[in-house]
Amino acid sequence: MSTKITGILLLLLIVASCNSQTSGEFWFLEKDKNYDRVKTAFQDYVSFFPKRGDAYSISDTWSLDSNTEFNIKSVFEFKSEQFKEALSTIRKSSIAEYPSDAECLLVLNRFATHSNYGYPKKHEIDHNIINLDCYKDLYPIPNFSNFSSYQTDETEPKLQKEFNIYVLEAKTGRFLAEEDITKGLYMPEEWKHGYSKGVAVNESKKLMIFWVIIW
Structure with missing residues (x-):
């Protein structure tokens, strides 16, 4: 086999391997084949999402809006033991925990x-x-409006109080390609641009919403 053909085959194997890894990380989106741009935008941020077989995918939503934010939110349901393990891991690795009905929250696109x-x-x-004193020590979280049956207008993040x-x-800075940088609307100057990722948990229903926001 010539060196040229060997090189082409090796390149194809590398591409196939990368595509396979990306598809594996986004297994909950595989039912739709038109997610290439979504996968490109979030492929470096979703390693903490559940792996296939660890949870059941319920629903998901995403947005690539240069005016406000890039976001992905996915709901997963767990069996009892798997839920306990996931929640324990989340609590140990989290940098902040907020009740969804807290009076002061730093909500992106509020x-x-x-x-x-x-x-x-x-x-x-x-x-x-847009810039209150109580935001000083808070990290940005998503706005969950228009997200399935879990949204409500009764809380700041538009997420049910459960x-x-x-x-x-969460970090400040520019984490999008220059052509995708958002306008950073409705955010304090110190959080004009950045990204944040985390999980919203409903313990009674054993549901978790895994989310990433970039703006």
Whole structure:
């Protein structure tokens, strides 16, 4: 076999291996083949999501909106023992825990609601609450509006009060390609751009929402 053919075969094997690894990480999205851009955007951030066989995928949503954020949120249901193990791991590795009905939370795209679909009108934007003193020691979390049956307008993150929100990692800075950098709307200056990832947990229903937000 010539050196040229050997090189081509080796390249194909490398590409196939990379594609296989990416598909494995995004097993919960495999039912749809039009997720290439989503996988590219989040492939470096979803290693903490459940592996195939560890949980049941219930639903997922994602957005690649250059005005506000890139996000992916996926709901998983666990069996009792697997839920306990996952929750223990999350608690040990989290850097913050917030009740979803806490009075002060740093919510990305906080003015998005079920009715405005993430595009608030001018009268819905309250500039007085974009940079409050109580945000100082908080990490950004998602807005869960328009997300399945778990959303509510009664809490700041638009997530039912039965959920606790765990932040696993959050950093300021630019983590998107230059052409994808968002406008950082409705965020304090120190969190103008960044990323955050974590899990929202409903213990009574043994549900977990794994999420990543980049803006």
